Amino acid sequence: MNRPTDPPLPKEAMVPTRDPEITPATAADLAAITDIYAHYVTGSVATFDETPPDVDHWRQRLADLTGRGLPFLVARVDGLVAGYAYAGPYRPKPAYRHTVEDTIYLAPGRAGQGLGRALLGALLPAARSAGARQMVAVIADTGSDASAALHRRFGFVEVGRLVGVGYKHDRWIDTVLMQRDLSAGPA
Template identity: 75%
Template sequence: MPIRPATAADLPAVAAVYAHYVATSVVTFDETAPELPFWQTRLRELGERGLPFLVADVDGEVAGYAYAGQWRPKPAYRHTVEDSVYLAPGRTGQGLGRALLGELLPRCAKAGARQVVAVIADTGQDASAALHRAFGFVSVGRLTGVGFKLGRWVDTQLMQLDLTR
């Protein structure tokens, strides 16, 4: 399956994928889906920093996406990124997450990242954490009850991958 850099033409589909998770799940703590201009800015800013924003293109449709953005805004964090991987509804369990993350990580290293952090909402399912463990991420902590969405308190698991090893 082709994994390729995202383009402006992909952004409406990216926005729709993310909007699905905003509306139906706690995997993101956003409560309002960002509009297209947000995604245009995100694509531009990541490109300016040389950070990857990828899509899984299946039969001409965006079946998922992944990107890495700076972990925190302070300058000393400039070599640490946070990854995000989202799959279109109905596209889970097809190896797309593995393909996206597998392509994202070497591109992060090429962009100068040394550490990758994953912030994973504790949904009671292990798929995201298992995906990250498969690539060598280790659990480095848990933040308890830090998000409130859809009527419940949600923990986040922090995972980290050292790209220098």
């Protein structure tokens, strides 16, 4: 999604020249990840963060997730990071240890190119291989159905809505909760 202040990308820049390369994130990817997330923090309600975290935050997040054996992936198009996804602990209490929450963000101008599909398609089996049994998506109701539609295509079902739980950019925002059983195999 482009912020109103972002000039539209030329059509040729928005269409990948080949399929994205999905790989584990590395320290070299963290500056791009920081920039992608900052775009959503400052220009949207897709995240409830109000201050963009710095590269050190992402370095710690990468170390924490990989230390737990959980996937943190990037999508590269023409060698550039065009999006990222990871599976993080759903809640800190031990009984939740087999449930993860997914996070997916695409670089500005990269929506609608199949990158979210490629990232979520790689994230599901990677989370399953890491021992996750359930994946939860907590989706801010931004007025767009794109994220929920992506999750539905991969077998997620809506299991609830939290009304008015976030306040950002002078508006109250709901979150939609979606869930997918990872033990059932591919969607």
